[in-house]
Amino acid sequence: MSRRKTERRLLAAGLLALGALAVCLLLWQRRAALAERTEIILIQKALDDTDFWTSVAQGGEMAAEEHDADLTVMGPAEEQEIGLQNEMILEAIADKPDAIVLAPGSSEATLPYARQIEEAGITLVLLDSTMEEEAGISAVATDNFELGYKMGSYMKQFVAPDTVIGIVGHVEGSSTALGREAGFRAGLGEAQDQVAEIVFCDSITEKASELTRGLLEKYPEMDMIVGLNEYSAVGAARAVLELGLSDQIYMAGIDSSLEQIQLLEAGVYEALAIQKPFNMGYLGVETAVRAARGERVEENIDSGSELITKENMYTEENQKLLFPVAE
């Protein structure tokens, strides 16, 4: 009789185990269906129609799609609207995403907001620029030294013993300006002693033109001018063109706006060192997804750069970089 009881108990236990397994299975399935997607918010310096930020957003979306993440891209209409970007950071925190990818508008003013992201327990990945203090689990940006170095080492071939070099920078003391300048000088090698002066235009094209004219007045024999970002490079080129000196002065710049491309095609620039914004957006979001899922990520990730000359600008690889968006 007792054995019968044991058997009955065994049977009941078996049925119970089966039932429990079934319930677990259903729960697991539902959980897998619900919890699979990671939520990421990408806050750019600007959500405008420039190639740069459009490419960043496209790269981010591609990464999100590939890694089963939901991506929201936000950003002020213009890069200068730092206050607006900070408000957006607060909004993003309120949304409680798994990670925020932030391209800080200011290395000072954005910092406390970045801290708030971290305090809210949200994974923070910095994009494009870093800030005064270290923040975030990782920073995905162009290696600015490398960018400057590529430009410098290319321009070195045009340096004669009597060459006088001028640099038009964008924001004095900014991490990008410092890195690019150092890289450019290093690329020049010994010729870096021939750099006469560096001026800063605060990312205003007109100011860059003005400063360039000033430099040329101050150093009439100056025959090499480089710009450290789009505004500085375009401003400098415009001034040189206006003065009709484009044949005498070797020029190079960083970034690749349409105007810059045309200037390269026209032979005003010898070369452009360009970033890879698509890759930056892709890597930024990918890193954020991985970090949010608890994977180890590298602290600093270089999104890459390329040196473009008139000769290689239409190669298969480079035309995709220079003209990322097919209109």
Added chain:
Amino acid sequence: MKKNLLMRFRSVRTAIAVSFGVLAASALLTYFIVSLRYTERAVLENSTEYTSQLIGQVNNDIDSYISYMENISFIVASNSDVRDYLFTQNLGEERKAELQERIRTVFETVSDTREDITNIALLPDGREPMINGGADELNSYTKISELEWYQRALEAEGQAVISTSHVQNAIAGKYDWVVTLSRSITNNASPGVTGVFFVDLNYNSISDLCERISLGNKGYIYILDRNGGIVYHPQQQLIYSGMKDELISEVMETDASSFLTGDGRLYTISRSEATGWIVVGVSYVSELMEGADEARITYLLAAMLLLAVAMLLAFLLSDQITKPIKSLELSMKEVEKGNFSHVALEVRNNNEIGRLSRNFNAMTREIQKLMEQSEKEQKAKRRYELKVLQSQINPHFLYNTLDSIIWMAEWGKNQEVVKMTSSLARLLRRSISNEQEVVTIEEEIDYTEAYLTIQKMRYQDKLEYEIEAEPDIRKEETVKLVLQPVVENAIYHGIKYKDGKGLIQIRGFREEGDIVLQVEDDGRGMDQDTLEHIFEKHVRDTKSNGVGLQNVHERIRLYYGAAYGLSFESEPGKGTVVTIRLPGGKGEADEQKEN
């Protein structure tokens, strides 16, 4: 092996339940795996088929774009205005302007009707180029003759050539992503004078085509040109940066229309004869299997449910099968113990077990009948035997007694002759006339006393006796002839061998509800060994009344049960006490129970 395994279970029930359960489980597992396999294969096949159709459609759409462009190029190449503009020597300014106007109208019509045509242009040798509606100019910084599509058009000698996707930098201020169809237009009449016509297809019309098609969340489409160059790839930039790899040479080399990679990507390939382009659909098996996942879980749940039912069935079925066997076993055990009441089995169905049960019932009934019969026969035989025995008076005893009477009569001892003769008469009457088996204690004592009277007279000074019986036991009943044989035994084995006078004391009393008759002699007694074997060595004593102690003991037990009978106490040289224990006042009932 299997048999051995099954033998390990101690009951058939467990063996049946377990084997049935295991059978069901393995059948279900097989079903589960097979259906999974089947589903997966079906899903994969369906997906391949579906993807093939999709990318085939993409290829068709591209082909139709290209053939449209080819048509345009053909129309333009054979257009008389165009040919006049290209090949007429010494073209007058007026005529030239007229032709240009006409060509412009043609171009405008084309670009107006088709938005996906970005540029349409004619580049003659030595004359002004005709570009779109006339608003555009050639890019002065671009050397047209170095452009690939231009060179290839010249090489193709009048055949249309299709470029891969590229940025069209031939036109000033515009950098559109396009696919260029170019064609050189030649004239046999004036060799050397040529022109190149090209038409640009907006790249977006191709990329849209590819992006519109969804191959799951992660799946995508890409296009290679005939040389393996990328025409379209959603991750083109990542590939150029070396951050992503794409299977290009594999796709170029394979002849198959689809293949599966080790990391679970399904490549489906469609080649276009017209363009030489290869449209590749990449889908992720894991995504394709998402529907299969659901199916998988459904299968698993179904399998589990079935398993539960199977387990329940196994339990119930084995129960059902073995229940009759179990009750058969229980009944058999009862029979083994000799208990025949309530062993009959209820037969519910007519299967093997039912027949077995029926046979068992018949068998036990038969055995029971036989046993009862044999018991009855045995009892009857025994009683008959005893009856025969008890009804006899030993002829030796009779002879000796009669001899004594003769001697006493000769000596004129009338008184004694009367006494002995009457005692003998009492003895004989009881032996002969009384047919009943049961008598009162009174009668039993009376009979014994008659016997003792005779013996005392025969042995004269050697024997003395005393009888003390409580009056209230005298009406109780006993089996006939129990006291006298004990007394006889006391005389022949106790007193007879004693020197001098022997005393026999008979006592009757009640003890704990039983009736006890004690016969005590002061004869020579028995040692322990003799006592232990007292019933065994009782061969018929020819000199005695013929009823041995064993006979007495057995009869009492036969009538009243094992609790009753004879017991002995003895000491050599001092005498023996024989105790006869009989039931008090309930002899009738016990007797019935025995039967």
